[in-house]
Amino acid sequence: MHRPKFLSAAFFLLTISAPAFAQTASIERYDSLARQIVKEALGSNKAYEMLRDLCTSTGHRLSGSPGAAMAVQWSRNKMEEYGFDNVRLEPVTVPHWVRGPVEEGFILHPSGKREKVSITALGGSIATPKSGVTAEVVEVKSFQDLHALGDKAKGKIIFFNRPMDRSLAFTFAAYGGAVDQRSAGAIEAAKAGAVAALVRSMTTRLDDKPHTGGMGYVDSIRKVPAAAVSTIGAERLSKLLAEGKPVRLYLKLSAHTLPDVESANVVGELRGTEKPEEVVVIGGHLDSWDKGQGAHDDASGCVQAIEALRLLKTLGLKPKRTIRAVMFMNEENGLRGGTAYAEKERPGEKHIAAIESDMGGFTPHGFGIGDSTAHAKLVRWAPVFSFFAADRIQLGGGGADISPLAHKGVPPMSLLVDTHRYFDFHHSDNDTYEAVNERELALGAAAMAIFSYIIAEEGL
């Protein structure tokens, strides 16, 4: 209720209206259900069991990979096992980029010594020639720096070394302030006449694991290979460059793109008892990068969506409107699943909201709502989430997979979580199920169950 301290209780009672009384009753009802849901989520620990199983039984889940195909079956089987309604695959054709067998990075010292640096191809990169690329490294912190180099960039490996700003309180803002180097570095490097792009990993932590991630080319610009370098590797290169002598680097990548592959979004639901045609989507993306196990990104979101339905079903809660769990395919390098889901004809159906969990399996803080009308209606439910400190219901939110739905007018929502550790793991070998805490994961699933149930009951 967020009753302010400067209003007396008597004043509050005088101003409260009949709808407000009804709302108080609803809040009490949902608060009681929410406590049962949280208790079951924490007590059963099913989300973490699923996470461990998914992360260890399929291998990585990069779009088009055997692991992704296995994960599709895993998800369908899991939802059938729990007895969800209308469990099905919805076909999606996905790109199939592969890293290939070779990734090598060496500093070539004048002495002849080769010093290894930890690099990995960015997702979508072309290979280097089989003999690799050997060139002098030029460090820049921005595209402006690069443009200012003029001819000095020609024939070089451009080393984009602007760190994520660790002093920002919100890590996603720090990511947003650095990720242009990864997404467009190869394009800008090629425009400047360079032979390759090397990008400092998107993490605030100093470690020796390179963090991959999506990058792009444009048709009009020559393609050059692009790799991430670990932050320790980046610091090493920067230190050598600061000594003022030329630094030569050898890079070899075998990445390439294969023909598209047939894959699927995986869908299951609790069918609404009164208005089944009105649908609340909850989900995450089933694909991952091919580093680590994609546990936080985004096996967590997928198992939370399944767990949310399981929690409701286990507690005998039958929503008036349909709640649908969707494991989207190909968020990382194409968004084909999110696009296909939104484009599919669904006669008679109306999506009333979509909630994505794709910020890691961390302690939930609340929800971000990317539609001001929906936010204004939903913020009243914050008190239901306050007993487990997940009551921040903020304006602004959504998710990549549900953005095509949002473009069609469906209010998008994100599960907001504590993001301080996210980029320690993101897109790297660090992102394993052991990096997820079982309680934090379970509470996120509970939060999704609670809010999707309230929306399915109350409408929007």
Place this chain on the structure above:
Amino acid sequence: MHRPKFLSAAFFLLTISAPAFAQTASIERYDSLARQIVKEALGSNKAYEMLRDLCTSTGHRLSGSPGAAMAVQWSRNKMEEYGFDNVRLEPVTVPHWVRGPVEEGFILHPSGKREKVSITALGGSIATPKSGVTAEVVEVKSFQDLHALGDKAKGKIIFFNRPMDRSLAFTFAAYGGAVDQRSAGAIEAAKAGAVAALVRSMTTRLDDKPHTGGMGYVDSIRKVPAAAVSTIGAERLSKLLAEGKPVRLYLKLSAHTLPDVESANVVGELRGTEKPEEVVVIGGHLDSWDKGQGAHDDASGCVQAIEALRLLKTLGLKPKRTIRAVMFMNEENGLRGGTAYAEKERPGEKHIAAIESDMGGFTPHGFGIGDSTAHAKLVRWAPVFSFFAADRIQLGGGGADISPLAHKGVPPMSLLVDTHRYFDFHHSDNDTYEAVNERELALGAAAMAIFSYIIAEEGL
């Protein structure tokens, strides 16, 4: 401001008073300072540097140990290095319990096979006889269970196996619901005629690390040795017992208590510019158990207190009242430091508040205030903490070390944090500096700096 949604802006402006305008101005001022403090805390990463140094340079810091003595010097040196005012040691005589060289636990199978179980002496336990204790194990879930055993407890090892209730949203409540087994298990076991107490480790995680912690004896009751068993060990024992056959256990502990040792609380401050005699204490406890590195419990609280002063000093903030960092000695097994600090004569001085950080170096959520008058005055500052989601200013809080101050009327406050992972590490070998996230630790230090500065400026 927590302005409720059902009040229009116009209404709000009509009701706002002159003091409220002044408060808005103060909130804006402190919000601006808070952002600088958070930026410096995250950007410099000094808290984590200190944590790593303290955790790796002294060994464990159990009261009376060489590591504790080194940590006292470390803290003094660090505060002198940063140029704090009146850096000093305040003597404290502490107990000196040692684990000794031997800890062994074996299930003795009828076949003659010895199966190791991971056990560790509880803090304060006596040793077993040199030949160990060999006895049949009886499992109980509560003292009532134990009392119901009657003569069947005689000569047995009582295995207290009531788990922390993992379904509770607040882990400290789950701890509170189980820890009587550890603190009083040996007393109750002895009263029932048993020869030893074995207690399931206080954690919701299944792992093979026993978690130690304080336990007590009373003079009138025979002392029996007491140990913690890892949760995996507890599950194993329980499974064997469920098969209905007698389970015999061998326990050997070499723990014992040595003469008291001279130690110290370590104190440093930023002297107030206008009312230096009014003091805001911030602190944690410097001692730890002798498992792991005591990183979350409570090196984190100590380095956060030092870092809080460093942050204020670095930003040139000179508080009107004194802010004093105290590293308390002997929280874990005696509270001698907290007691000595409160008992010491400090002519002319008045403590106006005390803030302890002793819930782990996790993401701060806000503050708990164990004094309703102080809470009513301080809750207004919540908006200053909202940009980094640390704005829960709750009634109820404090800390063990500052409880003697609280008994003298000083409002006690705790830094509230995300506690979901705390008992994964608590009092075990898992509690190392790697288990602390640098951003989460830094934000806690920033929160303490901000609130102690506001109180030192505004009074209470």
